[in-house]
Amino acid sequence: MTLVDRIRSVGPGAMVAAAFIGPGTVTTASVTGAAYGYALIWTIVFSVVATIVLQEMSARLGLVSREGLGEALRNRFDSPALRYASVALVVSAIGIGTAAYETGNILGGAAGLETVTGVSASIWGPLMGLVAAALLWTGRYELIERALVALVAVMGVSFLIDAILIGPDLGAIAAGFVPSVPQGSAFLITGLIGTTVVSYNLFLHASSVQERWSGPEDLTECRTDTILSIVVGGLITLSILVTAAAVFPVGTEISDVGRMAEQLEPVAGTYAQVFFSIGLFAAGFTSATTAPLAGAYATAGALGWEGDLKSTRFRAVWVAILGVGVVFSALDYSPVEAILFAQVANGILLPIIALFLILVMNDRDTLGEYVNTTVQNALGALVTLVVVWLGVRSLLSIVGVI
Structure with missing residues (x-):
């Protein structure tokens, strides 16, 4: 496969990258770089590997079985009680969860536009929501995919240029690839991994590959797309962390990532401010589009509905999920209780989905020769253990134990 062919194969994987590089990731990477410099770069590397492991399984499931992850979860339980419980968990964690986070996605992108234009984010927010709605309403998967791929490219170029303009310490960057856990950094390590390994992306990927490819014969191209796109997503996250680490003295606290672009100007000039703002807008808009799409795929699959984008x-x-984000973005209000619920539900759901994914990927009746290898199972088990740890930490943090 030539380089041009590899680039042309980019599609569903880029949608996954578009989904996890949202304002939450921009915020977490910025805060981490400002607080601990380059020390936690290794966390991004682990997050990328973990995401590739789980997303490859999800994509392979969709490509070979022609089932979405929601459908697979629903169809694997014989017990009605377990089936209904799984459906309720998916609908609550993914459906309500994506709705809760949608406000942050829209306001994050709007904050980038506000910095560039001077127009209030509360005006840009609803406009962004309407544009995202118009894109999704077309029901044309190829158009949606191409738009998101283009915006991921915009993100990558914007944040990479910013990192170059800042002139980071290359020696310190290299040292950051060596694992270390500075005092007090456990929460941000959890955050960096948690914003990359995202449960609703597993649902999005298993369904979107079916829109792009026809079957197992396309598995090589699908894997190329997955690995390339997620690595690019990791490089974007790395660029954001490096920019913050280079600009701010270690230990700096960033309270509002929407203002970080303004804080860059005195240090790195107007161009750095503009590029960061454009990247933040692209991150917000792509997540504001993919979150409702993922929520719709997960909910439709779990409830046994048709997964047609035009149904x-x-x-x-997706209208309900996007609508919640638009309404609260216009009010400039964050639904804290809904977000806390989403964190609890997703903290429970992600380990369950990861375990289920490994289980179904060993089912020869479903996947035949495409079941997991021993190495894939070992990697999946390692990632799942970390995911369980993240879930437990998240839940304990929310209830105030840690």
Whole structure:
């Protein structure tokens, strides 16, 4: 496969990258770089590897079985009680969860536009939501995919140029690839991994590969797309962390990532400010588009509905998720209780989904020769253990134990 062919194969994987490089990731990477410099770069490397492991399984499941992850979860339980419980968990954690985070996605992107234009984020927010709605309403997967791939490219170029303009310490960057855990950094390590290994992306990927490719014969191209796109997503996160580490003295606290672009100007000039703002807008818009799409895929699959982008029920789900984000972005209000619920539900769901994914990837009746190898199972088990740890930490943090 030539380089041009590899670039052309980019698609569903880029949508996954578009989904996890949102304002939350921009915020977490910025805060981490400002607080601990380059020391936690290794965490991004681990996050990228972990994401590739789980997303490759999810994509392979969709490509070979022609089932979405929600459908697979729903169809694997014989017990009605377990089936209903799994459906309730998926709908609550993914459906309500993506709705809760949608406000942050829209406001994050709007903050980038506000910095460039001077127009209030509370005005840009609803406009962004309407544009995202128009894109999704077309029901044309190829158009949605191409738009998101283009915005991921914009993100990558913007944040990479910023990192170059800042002139980071290359020796310190190299040292950051060596694992270390500075005092008090456990929370941000958890955050960096948690914003990259995202449960709803597993649902999005298993369904979106079916829109792009026809079957197992396309598995090589699918894997190329997955690995290339997620590595690019990791490089974007790395660029953001490096920019913050280079600009701010170690130990600096960043309270508002929307203002970080303004803080860059005195240090690195107007161009750095503009590029960061453009990248933040692209991050917000892509996540504001992929989150409702993922929520619709997960909910439709779990409830046994048709996964057609033009079906009424499918549209109703993403309209509801996007609508929540638009309304709260116009009010400039964050639904804290809903977000806390989403964190609890996703903290429970991600380990369960990871365990289920490994289980179903060993089912020869479903996947035949495409079941997991021993190495894939070992990597999956390692990632799942870390995910369980993240879930436990998240839950304990929310209830105030740690």
